[in-house]
Amino acid sequence: MSDRLRPPSVSTLAVSAAELLSALREAPPLTHCITNSVVTGFTANALLAVGAAPAMVDIVGESGMFAGVASGLLVNLGTPTPEQRAAMREAVASAGVEETPWVLDPVAIGVLPVRTALARELLESGPTAVRGNASEILALAGESGGGRGTDATDTTDAAAETAIALARRSGSVIAVSGPVDLLTDGERVLRIANGTELLTRVTGGGCALGALMAAFLGAAWATDEDALTATAAASLVYTVAAERAARESSGPGSFAVALLDALAAVTPDDVVAEARVEEVAL
Amino acid sequence: MSDRLRPPSVSTLAVSAAELLSALREAPPLTHCITNSVVTGFTANALLAVGAAPAMVDIVGESGMFAGVASGLLVNLGTPTPEQRAAMREAVASAGVEETPWVLDPVAIGVLPVRTALARELLESGPTAVRGNASEILALAGESGGGRGTDATDTTDAAAETAIALARRSGSVIAVSGPVDLLTDGERVLRIANGTELLTRVTGGGCALGALMAAFLGAAWATDEDALTATAAASLVYTVAAERAARESSGPGSFAVALLDALAAVTPDDVVAEARVEEVAL
Amino acid sequence: MSDRLRPPSVSTLAVSAAELLSALREAPPLTHCITNSVVTGFTANALLAVGAAPAMVDIVGESGMFAGVASGLLVNLGTPTPEQRAAMREAVASAGVEETPWVLDPVAIGVLPVRTALARELLESGPTAVRGNASEILALAGESGGGRGTDATDTTDAAAETAIALARRSGSVIAVSGPVDLLTDGERVLRIANGTELLTRVTGGGCALGALMAAFLGAAWATDEDALTATAAASLVYTVAAERAARESSGPGSFAVALLDALAAVTPDDVVAEARVEEVAL
Numbered sequence: 001m002s003d004r005l006r007p008p009s010v011s012t013l014a015v016s017a018a019e020l021l022s023a024l025r026e027a028p029p030l031t032h033c034i035t036n037s038v039v040t041g042f043t044a045n046a047l048l049a050v051g052a053a054p055a056m057v058d059i060v061g062e063s064g065m066f067a068g069v070a071s072g073l074l075v076n077l078g079t080p081t082p083e084q085r086a087a088m089r090e091a092v093a094s095a096g097v098e099e100t101p102w103v104l105d106p107v108a109i110g111v112l113p114v115r116t117a118l119a120r121e122l123l124e125s126g127p128t129a130v131r132g133n134a135s136e137i138l139a140l141a142g143e144s145g146g147g148r149g150t151d152a153t154d155t156t157d158a159a160a161e162t163a164i165a166l167a168r169r170s171g172s173v174i175a176v177s178g179p180v181d182l183l184t185d186g187e188r189v190l191r192i193a194n195g196t197e198l199l200t201r202v203t204g205g206g207c208a209l210g211a212l213m214a215a216f217l218g219a220a221w222a223t224d225e226d227a228l229t230a231t232a233a234a235s236l237v238y239t240v241a242a243e244r245a246a247r248e249s250s251g252p253g254s255f256a257v258a259l260l261d262a263l264a265a266v267t268p269d270d271v272v273a274e275a276r277v278e279e280v281a282l
Numbered sequence: 283m284s285d286r287l288r289p290p291s292v293s294t295l296a297v298s299a300a301e302l303l304s305a306l307r308e309a310p311p312l313t314h315c316i317t318n319s320v321v322t323g324f325t326a327n328a329l330l331a332v333g334a335a336p337a338m339v340d341i342v343g344e345s346g347m348f349a350g351v352a353s354g355l356l357v358n359l360g361t362p363t364p365e366q367r368a369a370m371r372e373a374v375a376s377a378g379v380e381e382t383p384w385v386l387d388p389v390a391i392g393v394l395p396v397r398t399a400l401a402r403e404l405l406e407s408g409p410t411a412v413r414g415n416a417s418e419i420l421a422l423a424g425e426s427g428g429g430r431g432t433d434a435t436d437t438t439d440a441a442a443e444t445a446i447a448l449a450r451r452s453g454s455v456i457a458v459s460g461p462v463d464l465l466t467d468g469e470r471v472l473r474i475a476n477g478t479e480l481l482t483r484v485t486g487g488g489c490a491l492g493a494l495m496a497a498f499l500g501a502a503w504a505t506d507e508d509a510l511t512a513t514a515a516a517s518l519v520y521t522v523a524a525e526r527a528a529r530e531s532s533g534p535g536s537f538a539v540a541l542l543d544a545l546a547a548v549t550p551d552d553v554v555a556e557a558r559v560e561e562v563a564l
Numbered sequence: 565m566s567d568r569l570r571p572p573s574v575s576t577l578a579v580s581a582a583e584l585l586s587a588l589r590e591a592p593p594l595t596h597c598i599t600n601s602v603v604t605g606f607t608a609n610a611l612l613a614v615g616a617a618p619a620m621v622d623i624v625g626e627s628g629m630f631a632g633v634a635s636g637l638l639v640n641l642g643t644p645t646p647e648q649r650a651a652m653r654e655a656v657a658s659a660g661v662e663e664t665p666w667v668l669d670p671v672a673i674g675v676l677p678v679r680t681a682l683a684r685e686l687l688e689s690g691p692t693a694v695r696g697n698a699s700e701i702l703a704l705a706g707e708s709g710g711g712r713g714t715d716a717t718d719t720t721d722a723a724a725e726t727a728i729a730l731a732r733r734s735g736s737v738i739a740v741s742g743p744v745d746l747l748t749d750g751e752r753v754l755r756i757a758n759g760t761e762l763l764t765r766v767t768g769g770g771c772a773l774g775a776l777m778a779a780f781l782g783a784a785w786a787t788d789e790d791a792l793t794a795t796a797a798a799s800l801v802y803t804v805a806a807e808r809a810a811r812e813s814s815g816p817g818s819f820a821v822a823l824l825d826a827l828a829a830v831t832p833d834d835v836v837a838e839a840r841v842e843e844v845a846l
Contacts, residue, residue: 040319041324045484045485045534048482048483048534049534057390057394061395062394065395256535257535257539258536260534260536260538261532261533261535262533264483264534
């Protein structure tokens with residue numbers, strides 16, 4: 001794999017991200033989240049800030065029908081109680097029937113058995129995208145014992161070949177979060193260099209990105225964009241906002257607050273001007 | 283319904299709100315919340331900030347006895363797991379026996395079947411007050427399919443006649459949140475024009491108001507105020523604080539922080555000076 | 565019990581606290597939390613801010629194995645659903661076998677029957693430390709009906725003799741939180757005077773301290789420090805940071821944000837310079 005930059009497609013990508021951000025704000029996608037109890041408030045606030053319409057519907061008897069009417073769905077395995085596990089299966093089945101795009105976030109899989117089995121089961125249902133750190137993606141592919149809780153113990157580049165193979169096998173976009181994010185649909189590979197180390201000092205820093213991917217997929221389905229562009233747009237908007245927030249912050253507490261302000265304030269033009277994305281030739 | 287203002291009763295109302303705020307701070311009402319997992323932390327912080335004593339007791343075997351000793355109870359249907367549904371029934375039964383005032387917040391009812399049935403069931407137990415957006419109130423009255431998740435798709439004024447009829451039928455104060463809040467006990471109708479659009483950009487912006495209503499009802503029961511005055515007082519204190527917070531904010535993240543600061547800092551005199559409330563003649 | 569200060573051991577203690585803070589940041593202890601739904605996000609953020617590695621694993625089938633690999637465990641009884649109660653028992657059993665240090669935080673026991681029985685049951689499994697307010701510690705010892713929800717209605721000094729007796733009987737460090745914190749292992753008694761009233765205006769202000777104690781116990785086990793020193797170190801770092809945050813705050817909302825910033829910024833030297841700890845002769 002060479003690192004040759006392909007400027008035209010890349011500048012196209014930042015422009016597409018900006019256009020998706022505009023489209024999302026004009027017609028806020030109803031974003032259905034089944035997510036963990038640690039980050040549910042922060043996730044909803046991140047979605048509201050960027051301009052989406054969050055709905056945290058995670059009980060049996062409601063999640064299935066709701067996934068059918070939502071524009072996008074997030075399934076995050078951070079605290080998978082039995083009730084949530086059943087609600088996730090119900091939602092994923094409905095998303096399949098109704099063609100709602102959905103994101104799987106396999107939080108802390110590898111060492112933890114219940115969620116690891118669940119992640120592999122849900123992968124068989126064909127998520128539109130999977131977002132995780134390198135250790136989680138390796139564990140999902142069956143190639144690693146996983147990280148230490150939510151900390152990645154593997155680097156993004158170490159997971160690149162696994163991510164590409166997993167994308168080809170699953171048909172999902174695989175998004176590997178790290179100091180540089182790597183996204184692939186098995187045919188194209190993007191590297192996004194925006195971001196800040198402070199995102200790892202705030203709980204839900206990664207989980208909120210998974211939710212934004214579900215929202216941007218909703219906006220993309222409404223405007224005929226593809227899944228790789230949508231997930232890259234979510235990553236670009238999120239990490240450009242995070243960089244702006246980091247400049248206003250004096251620590252992880254004020255950063256989390258500033259990130260919400262920045263998600264609301266960041267403009268499509270900001271995204272085009274500040275995106276640092278490259279396409280890697282396979 | 284005319285829009286004729288009745289100044290005397292209205293100025294009385296702002297003064298009553300200010301007095302209730304003082305009373306609440308002198309004898310913090312123990313405010314029992316059974317609320318959704320998205321907003322539980324923000325709700326507890328809003329109650330602490332204004333001067334109340336929150337207790338988030340939502341399990342079977344504890345919620346019944348606790349609703350009997352609490353000064354006020356909030357039942358919020360945002361993420362109604364089976365455990366919470368049973369705990370809500372237990373609490374509401376106990377509140378009825380012990381005459382604890384309680385607030386029903388029928389979050390996102392209408393399209394979502396489990397909570398819609400539960401809201402209608404709980405309404406039969408006679409909540410002291412119901413707080414919701416226009417779509418939720420219409421759905422509770424059986425007149426609409428409800429909104430899109432937590433977003434209202436109907437206006438407050440469109441829900442006015444339904445709210446009045448529902449108040450008469452249920453014996454509950456009905457509080458319809460929106461750009462202008464409408465509150466009615468079936469005999470009087472109040473419109474509160476304070477507030478800020480930023481409240482809709484923070485998750486739990488409405489849920490926390492429901493919790494404040496439970497706290498102010500607790501303070502009102504201790505000082506022989508009526509339920510309409512108590513819920514109006516909660517709305518006035520909350521929205522006056524929100525306006526002050528909005529002036530200090532640079533986005534939804536800093537607004538949520540400033541709102542907690544403002545709830546702690548707002549004085550009874552501020553409420554009297556800044557309240558924009560009118561009574562609508564029926 | 566006299567109030568005679570013993571300077572040498574006390575200055576040793578502040579130095580030990582500073583050294584433990586450095587050790588924790590060099591080798592972040594994996595801190596397993598089973599905690600209540602109100603504070604789980606704030607708790608994880610406090611652990612991340614100070615430099616630990618939080619993991620909120622609270623389901624059956626995962627909490628047992630995870631408590632065995634974690635460096636420290638927190639069991640907080642704030643919202644003990646049936647699933648969490650089973651996960652707590654699983655984790656505590658595993659912590660006993662694997663010698664993982666663990667903290668019991670018996671939130672709001674006394675008046676609430678389910679958690680009161682659970683706290684007494686878990687106490688029999690020998691927590692390394694117990695953290696609570698005076699009312700909770702009295703209730704755990706069977707000497708009081710407990711407080712009003714999470715508010716202490718008893719003073720720290722009133723609980724001192726009970727705490728000492730409970731420490732001797734249980735073998736646990738007993739940490740009584742209040743305007744002055746009192747910590748004892750049954751042989752030594754420490755009083756820590758740092759802190760701010762604002763900690764009682766933020767939900768999870770006490771719960772996060774329990775989590776820090778679990779993290780510092782993890783760091784202590786790795787460096788052969790004792791449990792009393794570890795829990796005192798957590799209290800000192802937390803309350804010194806809280807004092808610094810209070811000076812930057814204009815209310816409870818901005819205080820919670822500043823506390824996270826301060827936990828990340830506070831240095832070992834700050835702890836030595838600002839600690840106000842005394843040892844009380846028995």
